[in-house]
Amino acid sequence: MKKVDLSFQSCNSEYKESKVVIFSAPLDTTTSYRPGTRFAGNAIRVESKGIEWYSPYQEDNLKNYKTCDIGDLELPIGDVKTSLDIIYKTTKKIIKDNKLPMMVGGEHLVTYAVIKALFEKYPNLHIIHLDAHTDLRESFLGMKFSHATFMRHVHNFVGDNKIYQFGIRSGDEEEFKWVKEGHVYQQKFDLNGLDEIVKKLKDVPVYITIDLDVLDPSVFPGTGTPEPGGITYKELLWAFDQFSKLNCIVGADIVELSPMLDPSQTSTIVAAKSLRELVLILQKQK
Numbered sequence: 001m002k003k004v005d006l007s008f009q010s011c012n013s014e015y016k017e018s019k020v021v022i023f024s025a026p027l028d029t030t031t032s033y034r035p036g037t038r039f040a041g042n043a044i045r046v047e048s049k050g051i052e053w054y055s056p057y058q059e060d061n062l063k064n065y066k067t068c069d070i071g072d073l074e075l076p077i078g079d080v081k082t083s084l085d086i087i088y089k090t091t092k093k094i095i096k097d098n099k100l101p102m103m104v105g106g107e108h109l110v111t112y113a114v115i116k117a118l119f120e121k122y123p124n125l126h127i128i129h130l131d132a133h134t135d136l137r138e139s140f141l142g143m144k145f146s147h148a149t150f151m152r153h154v155h156n157f158v159g160d161n162k163i164y165q166f167g168i169r170s171g172d173e174e175e176f177k178w179v180k181e182g183h184v185y186q187q188k189f190d191l192n193g194l195d196e197i198v199k200k201l202k203d204v205p206v207y208i209t210i211d212l213d214v215l216d217p218s219v220f221p222g223t224g225t226p227e228p229g230g231i232t233y234k235e236l237l238w239a240f241d242q243f244s245k246l247n248c249i250v251g252a253d254i255v256e257l258s259p260m261l262d263p264s265q266t267s268t269i270v271a272a273k274s275l276r277e278l279v280l281i282l283q284k285q286k
Contacts, residue, residue, distance in 0.1 A: 007069035008275065009048045010062050018068035020282045021094045022275075024104040026072050027083045028258075030146040031107050034224040036258030040271065041072050041104045043259035048272040057237055058244065058280050065283040080109070080145055087113035091251075095121055100282045104275065105255030107147040107224075108135060111209045115154050118250055122205035125250070127154065127163045128197070130239065131211035132227035134171030134186075136178060147256075155183060164201075166191045166239075167214040170227045191231060191239055198242045208243060208252040208278070210236075212271055222267025223256050233270060240277045249285050252278045 008022055015021065024041025031037065053062040073090055075083040087103075091114045094101045103114055108131070119125045129135075129151060136155075140148040155163060163184040179186045187193050213223040216230035243249065257271045 007071070008045050008272075009051070010053050011067035011069040011279065013066040013068050015068045015070065018066040018099060020065070020067045020100045020102050020279055022067065022069040022102045022104065022279065023090060024072045025075065025083075025087050025106040025110040027075050027080070027106045027110050028224075029078055029080050029083070029107075030109055030143055031224050032141060032146070032148060034258060034261060036260045037105055037107045037224065037256055039259055040106065040257040040268075043268045044104060044257070044272045044275060045069070047265055047268045048275075051269065051272055051276065053276075055276060055280055057240065057277065060280050060284075062276060062279060065280075067279055067283065084109070084113040084145070088117050091117035092120075095250075100249075100285065101251040102275070102279055102282055103251070103253040105253060105257070108209075108211050108255045109145060109147045109150045111253055111255060112145065112150040112154060114251060114253060115207055115209075116157070118205075118207055119157060122250055125158060125162065125205045125207060126201050127158065128201070128206060128208050128243075129163060129165045130167050130191075130209070130214040130236075131165065132167060132170050132213045132230060133211070133225065134165070134168055134175040134179070136175040136184070137172060161185070164197050166194055167231055169229050189229065191235055194239060195242050198245050201246060203247050205248050205250045206246050207250055210252070210254045210274065211256045212254055212267075212274070213256050215270070220267045220270055222258050222260075222262030224258050224261070236274065237277070240281065244281050244284070247286060249282060252282060254278065
């Protein structure tokens with residue numbers, strides 16, 4: 001009897017022969033409002049069976065490429081330090097093998113470990129960050145490492161003028177003051193200027209991290225901290241089109257889907273289609 005394939009869409013190639021490696025990081029320990037992101041990876045895999053492998057937006061097909069989905073990482077619930085270390089070591093292994101990591105969160109803190117691993121290989125790493133929230137606190141609810149602080153700690157090692165934020169519409173006053181000091185580029189409320197930033201970063205190493213709550217809750221209600229006033233899915237597709245013009249994307253992620261918060265599963269389908277588009281973009285990197 002044939003075993004049921006639970007990988008994302010057609011992404012069931014062997015690790016050795018694959019260019020892009022999908023993995024999910026089921027961590028939501030520091031979630032400050034509504035949890036559930038640890039269930040996102042496998043929810044996306046299930047719902048992906050209902051969407052096409054072919055992207056009419058990019059006129060390309062996942063079947064044309066070798067992609068491996070290694071599934072959920074085994075993370076100890078409640079142990080943030082060990083979980084981040086497992087994500088870091090997984091990413092190190094993937095990039096050592098000359099493959100591109102495509103991570104599915106989990107809460108946004110998981111991105112810290114991936115960027116840390118990539119920065120060690122690419123010291124000129126730049127980050128494009130789509131999100132409703134700044135994520136630039138130094139600490140939150142007594143925790144240094146949190147989904148609300150991770151990008152501040154990324155800044156601690158990548159430095160000024162390496163982080164480009166878009167869609168931001170929520171954060172503490174002190175975070176916005178810190179941004180105005182010139183540490184990061186930030187476009188509030190929308191994606192205006194993304195095309196110009198892509199031109200600027202065309203030939204340097206870039207990591208793309210997308211907190212799906214950048215989307216308006218009317219499009220994507222299945223997230224722990226929804227923020228009204230977000231972008232539409234068509235605007236996100238425009239962003240994907242811009243990303244496809246980059247020549248050195250070294251990895252990407254989507255995070256903060258909480259599938260149980262949207263019983264219609266529309267949010268999960270949005271995440272699955274977004275993952276398809278990002279995998280295709282990564283596959284076409286030189």
